[in-house]
Amino acid sequence: MVHHDQFTICTHGHGDMTDLTERVAEIVEDSGMLNGIVNVFNVGSTGAVGSVEYEPGLMRDLPEHLDKIFPPSRDYHHEQAWHDGNGHSHLQSTMLSTSYTCPVRDGKLLLGKWQQIFHLECDVKSRQRPIVVTVIGE
Amino acid sequence: MVHHDQFTICTHGHGDMTDLTERVAEIVEDSGMLNGIVNVFNVGSTGAVGSVEYEPGLMRDLPEHLDKIFPPSRDYHHEQAWHDGNGHSHLQSTMLSTSYTCPVRDGKLLLGKWQQIFHLECDVKSRQRPIVVTVIGE
Amino acid sequence: MVHHDQFTICTHGHGDMTDLTERVAEIVEDSGMLNGIVNVFNVGSTGAVGSVEYEPGLMRDLPEHLDKIFPPSRDYHHEQAWHDGNGHSHLQSTMLSTSYTCPVRDGKLLLGKWQQIFHLECDVKSRQRPIVVTVIGE
Numbered sequence: 386m387v388h389h390d391q392f393t394i395c396t397h398g399h400g401d402m403t404d405l406t407e408r409v410a411e412i413v414e415d416s417g418m419l420n421g422i423v424n425v426f427n428v429g430s431t432g433a434v435g436s437v438e439y440e441p442g443l444m445r446d447l448p449e450h451l452d453k454i455f456p457p458s459r460d461y462h463h464e465q466a467w468h469d470g471n472g473h474s475h476l477q478s479t480m481l482s483t484s485y486t487c488p489v490r491d492g493k494l495l496l497g498k499w500q501q502i503f504h505l506e507c508d509v510k511s512r513q514r515p516i517v518v519t520v521i522g523e
Numbered sequence: 524m525v526h527h528d529q530f531t532i533c534t535h536g537h538g539d540m541t542d543l544t545e546r547v548a549e550i551v552e553d554s555g556m557l558n559g560i561v562n563v564f565n566v567g568s569t570g571a572v573g574s575v576e577y578e579p580g581l582m583r584d585l586p587e588h589l590d591k592i593f594p595p596s597r598d599y600h601h602e603q604a605w606h607d608g609n610g611h612s613h614l615q616s617t618m619l620s621t622s623y624t625c626p627v628r629d630g631k632l633l634l635g636k637w638q639q640i641f642h643l644e645c646d647v648k649s650r651q652r653p654i655v656v657t658v659i660g661e
Numbered sequence: 662m663v664h665h666d667q668f669t670i671c672t673h674g675h676g677d678m679t680d681l682t683e684r685v686a687e688i689v690e691d692s693g694m695l696n697g698i699v700n701v702f703n704v705g706s707t708g709a710v711g712s713v714e715y716e717p718g719l720m721r722d723l724p725e726h727l728d729k730i731f732p733p734s735r736d737y738h739h740e741q742a743w744h745d746g747n748g749h750s751h752l753q754s755t756m757l758s759t760s761y762t763c764p765v766r767d768g769k770l771l772l773g774k775w776q777q778i779f780h781l782e783c784d785v786k787s788r789q790r791p792i793v794v795t796v797i798g799e
Contacts, residue, residue: 438568443610482620496566
């Protein structure tokens with residue numbers, strides 16, 4: 386009824402994207418569950434997960450446009466807490482979300498043909514990111 | 524424990540909104556489940572789902588303001604992949620999300636009185652959109 | 662398999678943030694469930710929930726920057742419906758989301774050390790906000 390697993394990705398700093406789809410699909414298969422949902426979760430407050438057509442153009446467009454909305458800067462109030470220049474990273478992560486839930490049908494992840502599950506590193510440096518995957522179903 | 528269903532909506536191009544609440548509520552009733560959650564999922568990477576007070580003003584405000592954040596343009600890197608002028612559609616969909624989860628209580632969808640579940644077409648043309656609904660509970 | 666509970670927070674108007682983590686963690690403990698997910702839900706269309714490093718700087722940065730993206734104004738089409746000056750509140754809520762889902766492991770909420778579950782009041786006045794929490798697991 387509940388199957389959980391996790392894996393770690395090594396990101397290469399601000400704006401680095403990773404396609405999580407295949408690893409999440411494997412965990413869904415390992416779970417033996419036929420129908421339900423799967424939740425994909427970024428542990429930490431400066432990374433994000435969601436869905437996108439995973440292709441080279443959008444891998445540049447998404448972080449570039451997030452930087453227009455929440456620009457890298459030392460002017461965030463958050464800077465007073467840590468002085469590490471990642472205020473924009475936090476806002477980008479919160480805006481996109483650290484949690485994404487997708488249906489499971491007939492033992493497979495249900496996504497569109499050009500719809501993948503991504504991770505976006507919003508922080509300003511390389512990070513080891515635990516990705517927690519929870520399959521709920523039957 | 525798991526009930527799934529889906530239906531298709533026909534959208535009328537960029538910025539078209541659809542109120543999904545009644546159809547999702549019917550699927551929750553059909554499921555016979557009294558308590559749990561329901562996940563509503565847009566299959567594809569250029570549509571979005573979420574919650575909004577579904578009234579004519581916000582049906583214009585939401586797409587208009589998304590177009591200010593991610594304006595229609597041929598300047599997205601995504602344009603190199605498909606040359607179909609929908610780079611902004613992808614970013615709008617990713618930003619809002621393609622997945623929305625809502626509680627089920629006493630056999631009913633739990634929402635505020637002025638809170639509905641919407642679909643927003645972010646793509647530049649009419650689309651047939653499969654909406655996948657998964658009820659998990661007891 | 663399903664445990665649900667709710668509590669009410671009293672918010673102090675536009676931009677007021679509340680840390681929900683401890684109360685959600687208590688409900689997870691009360692549920693007796695060891696593994697699964699927990700959904701946190703804002704009833705209503707002018708509040709939001711999500712994850713953030715809950716510290717004083719970001720508590721100012723998040724609402725300030727949302728007000729740059731969707732500024733307080735009487736120019737929203739929504740104003741025609743209610744004339745209550747909260748068009749931006751609706752858009753901010755829809756953009757962030759009214760629903761957040763987090764994993765449960767070994768009977769505990771699984772979050773990063775500097776990752777908390779927040780509520781953000783986007784409306785222009787104080788509100789009583791029901792927060793609905795649903796634990797699904799085993």
